[in-house]
Amino acid sequence: MTGVIFDVKRYSIHDGPGIRTTVFLKGCPLSCWWCHNPESQSAFTEIIYRPERCIGCGACEKACSRDAIRLTQRGYVADPDRCNGCGDCVSVCPSEARESVGREITVKELLKEIEKDVLFFDESGGGVTFSGGEPLSQPGFLEEALRSCCELEIRTAVDTCGFAPRHVLETIAPLTRLFLFDLKLMDPVLHRKYTGVSNEIILENLEWLTENRYETVVRIPVIPGVNDTEENIQGVGRFLSGLSIKPDVDLLAYHASATEKYRRFEMPYRLQDIAPPHEDHLRDISDRLEMFGLNVSTGG
Numbered sequence: 001m002t003g004v005i006f007d008v009k010r011y012s013i014h015d016g017p018g019i020r021t022t023v024f025l026k027g028c029p030l031s032c033w034w035c036h037n038p039e040s041q042s043a044f045t046e047i048i049y050r051p052e053r054c055i056g057c058g059a060c061e062k063a064c065s066r067d068a069i070r071l072t073q074r075g076y077v078a079d080p081d082r083c084n085g086c087g088d089c090v091s092v093c094p095s096e097a098r099e100s101v102g103r104e105i106t107v108k109e110l111l112k113e114i115e116k117d118v119l120f121f122d123e124s125g126g127g128v129t130f131s132g133g134e135p136l137s138q139p140g141f142l143e144e145a146l147r148s149c150c151e152l153e154i155r156t157a158v159d160t161c162g163f164a165p166r167h168v169l170e171t172i173a174p175l176t177r178l179f180l181f182d183l184k185l186m187d188p189v190l191h192r193k194y195t196g197v198s199n200e201i202i203l204e205n206l207e208w209l210t211e212n213r214y215e216t217v218v219r220i221p222v223i224p225g226v227n228d229t230e231e232n233i234q235g236v237g238r239f240l241s242g243l244s245i246k247p248d249v250d251l252l253a254y255h256a257s258a259t260e261k262y263r264r265f266e267m268p269y270r271l272q273d274i275a276p277p278h279e280d281h282l283r284d285i286s287d288r289l290e291m292f293g294l295n296v297s298t299g300g
Contacts, residue, residue, distance in 0.1 A: 003141030006039055006102045006133070008113055011120070016157040016178055018126025021117045023110065025142070026102045028134040029163050031196040032184065033270045034223050036258040040133035045085035045102035048264045051075035053097035060089035060098060107144045111152070118154065127155025127177070136164035136172065146175035159219075162202040169205055179216040181206055181247070185227050186235030194226060203239070210243040219250045222277050222285060233285055237292035249289055249296045253277050 007024040015022045027043030028035075039046065054075045061069040061076055068082035069089060075097075078089070087100045114128050121127050128149055135142050135158055142158070149156050157178040173179075183206070184199070185191040191199040209216050218240060222228050240246060255276050262269035279298075286296040 001141050001144045002104050002106050003110075003138045003145070004043060004045065004102050004104055005110070006037075008110075010117055012129065015129040015131060015159060016127065016180065018124035018155075019117070019120040020126045020129050020157070021114050021121075022129045022131050022159075023114070023135075023145075025130060025132045025135045025138050027137040028132055028161070029137060029197060030134070030161055033194050033226070034221060034254055036255070036261075037133065038258060038261050038265055038267055039101045042102075043137065045087065045100055045104075046265070047078060047083060047085055047087070047090060048099045048101055049075070049077065050097050050099070050264060053095045055095045055097075057094065059092040059094065063088045063092045107141065107148055110145060111148050114149065114154065115152070118152075121154060125155075127157060129157040129159055129180070131159035131180075134161050134163065136160055136168050139164070139168045139171065143171055143175065146172065150175055162205045163197055164201070164205065166205065166208065169208065173209065173212070173214050177215065179209055179214060181209070181216050181218050183218050183220050183236065183240075186232055186239060190226075190232075194223075206247075207243060210245045210247060213245060216247045217250055218247045219252055221252045221254060222282060223254045223271070224274050224277050224281075226271075228277065228281065228285060233288050237289050237294065240289075240294055241292035246294055249294050251282050251286060251296065251298045253282060253298075 004026045005023055006026050009022040012020045012022040024040060026040055028041050031041060035041065051074050065088060066082045066084060068079045069076050090098045090100050130142060146156050155177050156175060157180060158172065158176045159180040161182045184195060188199055240249065253276050254274065256272055259269055259272050282298045286298055289296045
């Protein structure tokens with residue numbers, strides 16, 4: 001069983017309890033306007049081009065078997081309709097102006113990387129967190145990786161947007177000690193506008209997790225002008241307080257640190273002019289949600 005990942009972050013302290021290794025899987029069914037990992041959205045390997053590093057040697061153009069690279073005013077740019085992400089241009093670039101994002105890996109190979117940090121897991125109460133992208137979009141690979149971690153008694157967590165068929169969640173849940181469940185917007189029209197999909201399945205899956213008593217922390221990215229309205233805050237509070245078990249809530253402040261990533265991928269970034277929410281605003285949202293009997297933190 002193989003999967004496609006784009007990063008393995010060691011010594012993470014924001015993706016669950018203790019010191020963790022976070023595995024980022026490629027591919028996501030959502031296209032959130034504020035996504036800080038645009039490289040995660042495609043399920044396939046991609047090539048980043050940094051024109052400021054390019055020395056104009058033309059080696060990439062010569063190495064491309066699909067005739068996808070052409071010299072333009074921006075430098076040696078690849079035609080996305082022709083490029084298959086093979087990486088031949090990356091291997092011959094002397095100035096590292098081209099970089100592959102995403103690599104295919106087996107579960108066995110991944111476990112070798114994860115096992116390097118078992119000592120830190122044991123001492124801190126940490127473990128491995130599968131994130132993305134959306135890890136549930138690679139269900140077979142995720143299931144085998146989770147099962148292998150469980151066999152090694154490594155604590156597991158899954159960071160998910162919740163947009164997946166129920167049968168996938170039913171398979172994954174018994175192998176997962178903690179779900180970090182992203183909740184973005186309650187209004188279905190606005191949810192589709194800002195993420196590209198309906199929130200119906202997402203809300204149903206969150207209900208199912210709490211009904212079946214799977215430990216879940218709801219993480220809410222606070223996006224000024226998008227989901228920090230009184231209407232959305234009240235909607236979130238009513239929904240979460242009505243679940244079988246009230247989950248803990250973690251408010252995550254929006255930041256525009258991914259602007260440079262969007263430029264490299266030649267993708268539009270529609271929220272780059274929005275300022276991060278002030279700490280006082282986060283505390284105000286926290287206070288309002290706590291009025292519904294919810295335990296809320298703002299530390300990320």
